[in-house]
Amino acid sequence: MEEKKLMVSVVIPNWNGEKYLRQCLKSLRQQDFRKFEIIVVDNGSEDDSVDMMKRDFPEVRILRMKKNEGFCRAVNRGIHAAKAPYILLLNNDTCAERTFVKEMFRGIRRHKNCFSCQAKMMQKEYPDLMDDAGDFYSALGWAFADGKGEPEWKHNREKRIFSSCAGAAIYRKSILDKIGLFDESHFAYLEDLDLGYRAKRYGYENWFLPKARVYHVGSGTTGSRYNKFKVRHSARNNLYVIYKNMPAWQIVWNLPFLIAGFCLKGLFFWKKGLASEYWKGFFEGIRLCRNRKKVKYQKEDFANCLNIQIELWKNIKKSVFRSGKNIKKVEKN
Numbered sequence: 001m002e003e004k005k006l007m008v009s010v011v012i013p014n015w016n017g018e019k020y021l022r023q024c025l026k027s028l029r030q031q032d033f034r035k036f037e038i039i040v041v042d043n044g045s046e047d048d049s050v051d052m053m054k055r056d057f058p059e060v061r062i063l064r065m066k067k068n069e070g071f072c073r074a075v076n077r078g079i080h081a082a083k084a085p086y087i088l089l090l091n092n093d094t095c096a097e098r099t100f101v102k103e104m105f106r107g108i109r110r111h112k113n114c115f116s117c118q119a120k121m122m123q124k125e126y127p128d129l130m131d132d133a134g135d136f137y138s139a140l141g142w143a144f145a146d147g148k149g150e151p152e153w154k155h156n157r158e159k160r161i162f163s164s165c166a167g168a169a170i171y172r173k174s175i176l177d178k179i180g181l182f183d184e185s186h187f188a189y190l191e192d193l194d195l196g197y198r199a200k201r202y203g204y205e206n207w208f209l210p211k212a213r214v215y216h217v218g219s220g221t222t223g224s225r226y227n228k229f230k231v232r233h234s235a236r237n238n239l240y241v242i243y244k245n246m247p248a249w250q251i252v253w254n255l256p257f258l259i260a261g262f263c264l265k266g267l268f269f270w271k272k273g274l275a276s277e278y279w280k281g282f283f284e285g286i287r288l289c290r291n292r293k294k295v296k297y298q299k300e301d302f303a304n305c306l307n308i309q310i311e312l313w314k315n316i317k318k319s320v321f322r323s324g325k326n327i328k329k330v331e332k333n
């Protein structure tokens with residue numbers, strides 16, 4: 001494939017994901033859109049991922065890292081190496097339908113003020129159920145995936161979303177060059193929320209594309225949906241997202257909601273037996289905020305911040321509903 005014809009660079013971070021990666025790459029090999037390259041950034045895997053790719057997928061460009069340096073650094077390295085104007089990030093535990101890359105490419109070009117678009121992500125084990133129909137954020141400081149566990153047919157409409165889940169999302173490289181790549185302070189978790197929030201601060205949009213379809217195992221590398229590593233890093237990074245992206249006046253506006261949100265999350269993870277990890281992550285987030293810079297605020301940013309604030313308030317009801325469903329599941333178990 002000639003470089004001048006490349007339109008999309010598919011970047012896949014991998015860490016000990018051989019058992020998922022093969023199927024992911026097979027699904028990309030069967031795409032009906034050919035103007036793309038595949039870059040796999042291996043994060044110091046100790047399994048046979050790299051040997052498998054060299055043997056069975058010679059078309060894949062492999063970038064090797066000596067050790068696991070986290071999701072953000074891996075995908076940033078892939079973005080720097082990409083040759084196309086659009087970056088499509090894909091988890092190694094996904095399987096894409098044949099028209100996936102084409103629909104992602106067409107979708108982001110169709111929305112002119114769009115920074116990113118997310119695919120329709122279904123559960124691999126239960127393909128008639130949703131995994132993620134776009135990520136949202138509320139004034140409680142709660143991030144949530146829309147549609148999780150719902151019938152997939154309910155989510156067949158394009159819509160604006162708060163941010164795109166980086167497990168299956170396409171980005172304009174020109175805007176990444178302007179606003180910055182993934183913040184490597186995150187290591188993993190909520191880095192895509194941070195990036196989508198930052199893009200909205202600059203006045204760009206994020207969209208959900210239901211015709212671009214992938215099937216997702218979920219927590220294929222780190223294990224269960226709730227584990228010590230994930231809970232601790234998510235709590236830490238959530239505080240950092242708020243500090244970094246909200247100007248001081250907006251934090252003050254949201255403070256009562258944020259205090260309530262953090263306390264309720266603490267209660268939730270207490271029921272899961274993970275309260276100590278949650279609060280450790282919270283205080284690590286405070287230390288992280290002290291050593292990092294905020295997104296620069298200027299007076300002309302007020303309109304964008306106000307629009308974001310209205311969206312954060314609107315999302316409170318939906319976030320409480322989603323979290324309520326999770327609490328009921330915990331009580332059943």
